[in-house]
Amino acid sequence: MKLARWQWMTAGESHGPGLVGIIDGVPSLVPVTSTLINEDLARRQKGYGRGGRMAIEKDQVEIFGGVRHGKTLGSPVALLVKNRDFANWSESMAPDAGTPDRIVTRPRPGHADLVGGIKYQHRDLRNVLERASARETTMRVALGAVARSFLNELGIGVRGHVISIGDIHVPHQDYTLEEIQETENSPVRVAHKASETAMLSAIDRAKEAGDTLGGTFEIKAFGLPVGLGSYVQWHRRIEGALAQALLSIPAMKAVEVGSGFAQADVPGSAVHDAIWWDKDQGFTRLSNRAGGIEGGITTGMPLVVRVAMKPLSTLLSPLGSFDIDSKEPFLAQVERSDVTAVPAAVVVGEAMVMHVLADAILDKFGGDSLPEIRERIERWDAYGRQY
Numbered sequence: 001m002k003l004a005r006w007q008w009m010t011a012g013e014s015h016g017p018g019l020v021g022i023i024d025g026v027p028s029l030v031p032v033t034s035t036l037i038n039e040d041l042a043r044r045q046k047g048y049g050r051g052g053r054m055a056i057e058k059d060q061v062e063i064f065g066g067v068r069h070g071k072t073l074g075s076p077v078a079l080l081v082k083n084r085d086f087a088n089w090s091e092s093m094a095p096d097a098g099t100p101d102r103i104v105t106r107p108r109p110g111h112a113d114l115v116g117g118i119k120y121q122h123r124d125l126r127n128v129l130e131r132a133s134a135r136e137t138t139m140r141v142a143l144g145a146v147a148r149s150f151l152n153e154l155g156i157g158v159r160g161h162v163i164s165i166g167d168i169h170v171p172h173q174d175y176t177l178e179e180i181q182e183t184e185n186s187p188v189r190v191a192h193k194a195s196e197t198a199m200l201s202a203i204d205r206a207k208e209a210g211d212t213l214g215g216t217f218e219i220k221a222f223g224l225p226v227g228l229g230s231y232v233q234w235h236r237r238i239e240g241a242l243a244q245a246l247l248s249i250p251a252m253k254a255v256e257v258g259s260g261f262a263q264a265d266v267p268g269s270a271v272h273d274a275i276w277w278d279k280d281q282g283f284t285r286l287s288n289r290a291g292g293i294e295g296g297i298t299t300g301m302p303l304v305v306r307v308a309m310k311p312l313s314t315l316l317s318p319l320g321s322f323d324i325d326s327k328e329p330f331l332a333q334v335e336r337s338d339v340t341a342v343p344a345a346v347v348v349g350e351a352m353v354m355h356v357l358a359d360a361i362l363d364k365f366g367g368d369s370l371p372e373i374r375e376r377i378e379r380w381d382a383y384g385r386q387y
Ligand SMILES: Cc1cc2nc3c(=O)[nH]c(=O)nc-3n(C[C@H](O)[C@H](O)[C@H](O)COP(=O)(O)O)c2cc1C
Pocket: 051, 110, 111, 112, 132, 133, 134, 137, 249, 250, 251, 252, 310, 312, 313, 314, 315, 337, 338, 339, 341, 344, 345, 348
């Protein structure tokens, strides 16, 4: 795989002391503050259908490196988010000596418990679920807020919204950035009131039945330059990087670009976007079924990706499974779980798209400081308009 220019990683367990993250490759002079990062952390915590854990956590970032007086230095950015719930697990999850109570020997169908136990030779499946948990996505979002600020400074806006929860879908339309931004006020992050009401009662019904719901969401990026990604080598096609990034989010099972799956059902004349030219904007497209990518390269039209999330696997009325020690079948007693996390997953999806775009910008334009990169993009855009 290619060496990313925007390299980032996270560490930390769900009920351990907290989560840490580092990004190497952030240009200097990008505005970054804990207030700005906390905004995205709060957005990820919202959403109707979350369980008891979200009432415990109030995610707040601490910036440990790479930022001074509100601007990045060009050195690695290091972040920390503490787990409030650790206070309730301090003995069981102590990094040094402690008492491993709350041992898990009952793997949940659909979670990482069983395969992780076999793979890492753990007999306490807590050692698996602690890291497989989507708690880790908190740090993806914190680091993603740094990418957001970088992209915003270049005039690129990335926003997502919910398309469906269970079998309730919002009517399809080409949502604008403003319409998507308004979904911040919706408890399920949708832009359509009737769908919102139906989704809220579907979530209530699923909760009563001890069941869970998945759904789909859309992420759009506005203001991208033409030319990110490439067709010249397999790993440089940008939709490949986006699909990998989005499928890496726990519980995501499918990704489509533009009108994606629907393209397979209709002839080419109903799929491809006619090219248009005028002297003000240069080349553009009359429609955007391609979702802003042709030949693995951004076209300058809005980037559109959709993601399908499976229903969560921790069921209050669980499916059958076997205890890994006694080998006896059981129906697990579950303490708490989310009913749906699709509205939260949108914010994680935005973060993953922004990490890919930040890397693609640095790959195409290089540069060490924000002003240098901005100037290069402006020159590139001017070239594009007169091509
Ligand atoms: C924001 C978010 C919250 C989640 N909350 C839960 C949860 O409460 N219970 C659960 O069983 N799974 C939850 N998941 C999904 C599991 O983490 C995921 O299914 C598990 O790690 C196994 O990975 P896989 O589904 O990709 O195979 C959540 C996922 C996300 C993105």
